[in-house]
Amino acid sequence: MLELFPVSLRLVLERIPAFARETLEEIRIRENRPLEIGYGSRYAFVREDGSLTELGHDAFVPGKEHCRALLERITNHSIYAAEEELRRGYITVSGGHRVGLAGRAVLDKGAVFHLRDIAGFNVRIARARIGFAAQVLPGLLDFKARTIRHALIVSPPQQGKTTLIRDLARSISSGQWHHPAARDWGSRKVGVVDERSEIAASDKGVPTFDLGPRCDVLDACPKAEGIMMMLRSMSPEIIVVDEIGRQEDAEAxxxxxxxxxxxxxxxxxxxxxxxxxxxxxxxxxxxxxFGSYVFLTRDGSKVNHRIVSAEEAERQTSRSRLRTIAATPRDAPGAGGAQPEIEGSGLPGQSIVKNRALPVIRSPDMRLSGGSEDA
Structure with missing residues (x-):
């Protein structure tokens, strides 16, 4: 992966202490600002000799030439060929490492058309953890159907979702169910829709991560469209997809x-x-x-998981909605004492506060300069 960086940056990164290099998660290059790394859920700046420091003013500072050379390398010396990825704000390089980009957005009819003046890079290191799925997969099994339940893995960024889903795909495709009652189940056909090229890290269509013998990968394809393509053409038994959230994802x-x-x-x-x-x-x-929700949390280099059933999720969200209905601001009249009931509901309500006229706020007239397509 270090071959990605220009020589002067690579020499600094090669000197990073072994304990940090072995757990390296992020490398952040910002033009004319200190070089930073993330490792084992910790962050530090990097001096020119590779040693780590918490003081930014003591660190190696990449310049414009470093950023320009890095951009050339990650786009294979053709920024125009990578236009679509630049528009999305990241480029996935060989090995499944994703390089996030920060710069100036160029707009076209209110939508991001391109990124220019790129001066910030976040290189996220992709790692395979063989055996990660063994802790989680037994809790997702549907013994009646001899497969898994529909499951959603949930966490904030950088907690191990992609690493886990990659190893789950490998285990299911290999027939490794990690449960004594599932020894004779056999493997399943798995279809991976890999929009960001991170799950499989395919190189010319061939996965570079081990996803098992019965896995088909649709690389660099939008999730919703990819799911439909898999259904039409590859007859998967299980579809694996990363980072859902849009309406079209839900429909697919x-x-x-x-x-x-x-x-x-x-x-x-x-x-x-x-x-x-x-x-x-x-x-x-x-x-x-979804029949199961898997919540991930990090404790240093250790990833903990908690499986919540659909029924328990519904109970928890119902209780949360009741608390929201009954909630009263701490500074509302009567907040410290008994609260009146919402008529006919049996629930405590908020004190009634009379509306009052708001003061008129006047601002001095200001001339707005003409806009441009750059934002």
Whole structure:
């Protein structure tokens, strides 16, 4: 992976201490700002000799020439060929490593058309953890159907969702169910829709990560369209997809479920309340699509998991909605004492506060300069 970087940057990164290199998660290059790495859930700046420091002013500072050379390398010296990826704000390089980009967005009719003046890079290191699935897969099994339940893996960024879903795909495709009652089940056909090229890290269509012998990968394809393509052409028994969240993703998952295919997906959220606060995911939950939710948390280099059934998820969200209905701001009149009941509901309500006129706020007239297509 270090071959990705220009020589002067590579020499600095090669000197990073072994303990940090072995758990390296992110490399952040920002033009004219200190070089930073993330490792084992920790962050540090990097000096020119590779040693680590918490002081930014003491660190190696990449310049414009470093950023320009890095951009040339990750786009294979053809920025125009990578236009679509630049528009999405990241480029996935060989090995499944994703390079996030920050710069100036160029707009076309209100939508991001391109990125220019790119001066920030976040290289996220992709790693395979063989055996990660053994801890989680037994809790996702549907013993009656001899396969998995529809499952959604949930966590904030950088908690191990993609690493887990990759190893789950490998285990299922290999028939490694990690449960004594499933020894004679055999393997299943797995279809991976890999929009960001991170799950399989395909090179010219061939996965470079081990996803098992019965896995087909649709690389660099939008999730919703890819799910439908898999259903039409590859007859998968299980579809694996990363980072769902849009309405079209939810609709495609509905199609897959009603076609008799099991779905294994991931999504960004910290808790159930966050998850169900996202409209598309809330709709999936309300229709009972997912039989299990797997929540991941990091404790240093260790990843912990918690499996929540669909029934328990519904109970938790119902209690949360009741607390929201009954909630009263701490500074509202009568907040510290007994609260009146909402008529006919049996629930405590908020004190009635009379409306009052708001003061008029006047601002001095300001001339706005003409806009441009750059934002």
């Amino acid at each position: 998952i509905h199609e897959a479920v009603h076609a008799g295919v099991r779905v294994l997906a991931t999504a960004h959220a910290a808790e159930l309340s966050d998850l169900f606060g996202r409209p598309a995911l809330a709709k999936l939950a309300e229709t009972g699509i």
